Amino acid sequence: GAFAEFVAVPSKDLVPVLPAAHYFMGGAATDVHGRATVPGLYAAGETACTGVHGANRLASNSLLEGLVFGARAARAMAQDSAASPKTSFRYAEKPFADEHYLQPETKRDIITLAWEKVGIFRNARTLSRAIEHLARVLPTLEGRFSEAWACEVQNAALNALLIARSALAREESRGAHYR
Secondary structure: OOOOOOOOOOOOOOOOOOOOOOOOOOOEEEOOOOEEOOOOOEOOHHHEEOOOOOOOOOHHHHHHHHHHHHHHHHHHHHHHHHHOOOOOOOOOOOOOOOOHHHOHHHHHHHHHHHHHHHOOEOOHHHHHHHHHHHHHHHHHHOOOOOOHHHHHHHHHHHHHHHHHHHHHHOOOOEOOEEO
């Protein structure tokens, strides 16, 4: 696949060069405190569309925007968290018997799937295949937080699924993504 190796050591390995967008055009719509339109979701920097630079951020301001709006989002999260009821989380006390979907290779598989079927060049057929695969994998990951990397695998699968569903619903090319 496109991601044979994710970490290259320039003195030992070939450095993978892949087409990618320099930055995301747009982002999650937020207020100036990083609050998105989805309750409990905050975004800052590259993932946010605050509107302070119009429809797109200016290329040289991404670090400053991350610092300024990251700090604002952190304060807003702290304030909002103090005002809302507490949520409890249940963590697995021991590893699960079926660890197939919890192996580190699965994260690589999900990233490769997202790159090849949901990447810059998209079409309905590959997006649908990605959605079918991720919809099968995701339920097998639920509640399996025995280790931090298992949480990363679940988050990678969920993000890929959400991106694929959104991309399938939007039939036109937009920003850096060609449909």
